[in-house]
Amino acid sequence: MSSAWYCIPSKRPPAEAIPNLARWRDMGYEVLLQRDPGEGAVADFRTVERPYAGYAEAVNHLTRIALDEGAGWIVTGGDDMTPDPNKRAEEIAAECIDHFRFGKGCPTSDDGTWGVMQPTGDRWLVNGPGTKPGSECVAGSPWMGREWCLRINQGRGPLWPEYFHCGEDEELMEVAIKYGVFWQRPDLTHFHNHWGRPREGERMGLASRMPEFLTRANSREEWQKMKKLLAERKAAGWPGTEPIL
Secondary structure (H helix, E strand, O other): OOOEEEEEEOOOOHHHHHHHHHHHHHOOOEEEEEEOOOOOOOOOOEEEEOOOOOHHHHHHHHHHHHHHOOOOEEEOOOOOEEOOOOOOHHHHHHHHHHHHOOOOOOOOOOOOOOOEEEEOOOOOOOOOOOOOOHHHHOOOOOEEEHHHHHHHHHHOOOOOOOOOOOOHHHHHHHHHHHOOOEEEEOOOOOEEOOOOOOOOOOOOOOOOOOOHHHOOOOOHHHHHHHHHHHHHHHHOOOOOOOOOO
């Protein structure tokens, strides 16, 4: 299976989200969104309305829907992100299958979807010579193969469900490295149009104020909780991530 689905929770007003989402669709991705009850669907995009219980939980729920409909790859990120502009989804999927197909330790089959690929062409957040951009520090907009999504975390889903907004992307990278199936690709770019990213012509940095819906996710309390969970799970060797056979 080589179809790629872009599965994300979406909170931004449709007028803001649609231009980015349309790019994913135009590059060959199926787009599946989760929205809060009462917010309604985003025009022309398939939407699931359900209460938000965190980013990891939402992506895992959407992943189950996509896998039931035959998805070969789950891609995630945000409604402020755009796909690589030069390669269509089916071409990237074929390259991932070729990369992961043999000798990568898939627990049940060898179809080339036991793996995680992260595009790293977006070089934002490089803080000095020799430092890494944000795209190399976490798997923040990953391609996750079908076998990975079905079997990692004892079948709970591709992202560890205890994280609310941050931390799941760092654990995903670390766990994929642990199992020997993490691939970073600087030749591919998922551009993150983050609210805090400097814009052309701005001297002081922040492009705008943090959106209101992110205030809880970025609170000091939430960051401390996430950092504690991440540190404890890392020290314990990522318990519970073992793949089901």
